Amino acid sequence: MFIDDKKRALSRILIGGGLGVLGCLLLGWLSQPGALFGGSLTWDFTFCYNSNVPEALGAALGFLFWFLFGAEAGIATLPFADEGGAVVLRSLAHFGVMAATMWGWVTVNFPYEPLPGLVLTFLLPFTLVYILVWLGRWVGWYAEVGEIRSRLGLAPGPSFLKWRETLPHMAYALVLCLAVPLALRAADAVDGPLLSVFYAGVLLPVGAFITGSSLGKRRGFCPLYPLMCGVGILMFIPMARLFSNMDDRAMVPTAFVSALLGNLLGVARRRRRDRMAARPAGEGRGG
Numbered sequence: 001m002f003i004d005d006k007k008r009a010l011s012r013i014l015i016g017g018g019l020g021v022l023g024c025l026l027l028g029w030l031s032q033p034g035a036l037f038g039g040s041l042t043w044d045f046t047f048c049y050n051s052n053v054p055e056a057l058g059a060a061l062g063f064l065f066w067f068l069f070g071a072e073a074g075i076a077t078l079p080f081a082d083e084g085g086a087v088v089l090r091s092l093a094h095f096g097v098m099a100a101t102m103w104g105w106v107t108v109n110f111p112y113e114p115l116p117g118l119v120l121t122f123l124l125p126f127t128l129v130y131i132l133v134w135l136g137r138w139v140g141w142y143a144e145v146g147e148i149r150s151r152l153g154l155a156p157g158p159s160f161l162k163w164r165e166t167l168p169h170m171a172y173a174l175v176l177c178l179a180v181p182l183a184l185r186a187a188d189a190v191d192g193p194l195l196s197v198f199y200a201g202v203l204l205p206v207g208a209f210i211t212g213s214s215l216g217k218r219r220g221f222c223p224l225y226p227l228m229c230g231v232g233i234l235m236f237i238p239m240a241r242l243f244s245n246m247d248d249r250a251m252v253p254t255a256f257v258s259a260l261l262g263n264l265l266g267v268a269r270r271r272r273r274d275r276m277a278a279r280p281a282g283e284g285r286g287g
Helices: 006-031 033-037 055-075 084-109 115-151 160-187 194-219 224-240 251-278
Strands: none
Touching: 006 055, 055 084, 084 115, 115 160, 115 194, 160 194, 160 224, 160 251, 194 224, 194 251, 224 251
């Protein structure tokens, strides 16, 4: 079991699984909206579109896979353990379970595709995103420990431009803005670069914004983090030319602005929290 608190784990499994099934239905509707208004509704795009699988079984498999995806994501919202070694072991076990679920879906849907192509198209991006999420959580925990040490007077004062406080997030920025897009570009199809489009439009701005906000909430304004996000994309652009001729220059301001806005939001949340904590007890209450 990944979580010691069995009751909370079961709750997250059921909530995540239910959201996963809703996602399955949503994709089914988005892929064929006319089918809900008089057409014949098939389940070809609900994560089970093997023509050799009967329709009813395909629908059941689609719901099952989506429930598993959601349940596995839901349980990951809880801390796996309090001790470092146990966290790593349980994280690896959780990754293995999610990878097995992903591979089960892949083998059902693409039984005749060559194995190397399936690994590059599905398992590699999944692995990179998992590492990115795990690294983001670790950076958040590290920042929380640093903040606690600062409040207790156990940490040195702020460094120049807060480079020391930003250092773990800089490593995350290089993974987000260099390693991940490069791997996705290498795995992408030349005639339909869906992975690259998803990265540029969703993964990059959301990832940079969330981590920037987390850093700002815990450490205040850290100008080096947005700069590192932009530098990471600048390093990615010439390397990406090895795989395609896509114009990636727009991702530079996307990375910088997303991280900057997130950081500023985090700073605002930090100041609001500090103001609330500084209020005398009972202030603002009626009476």
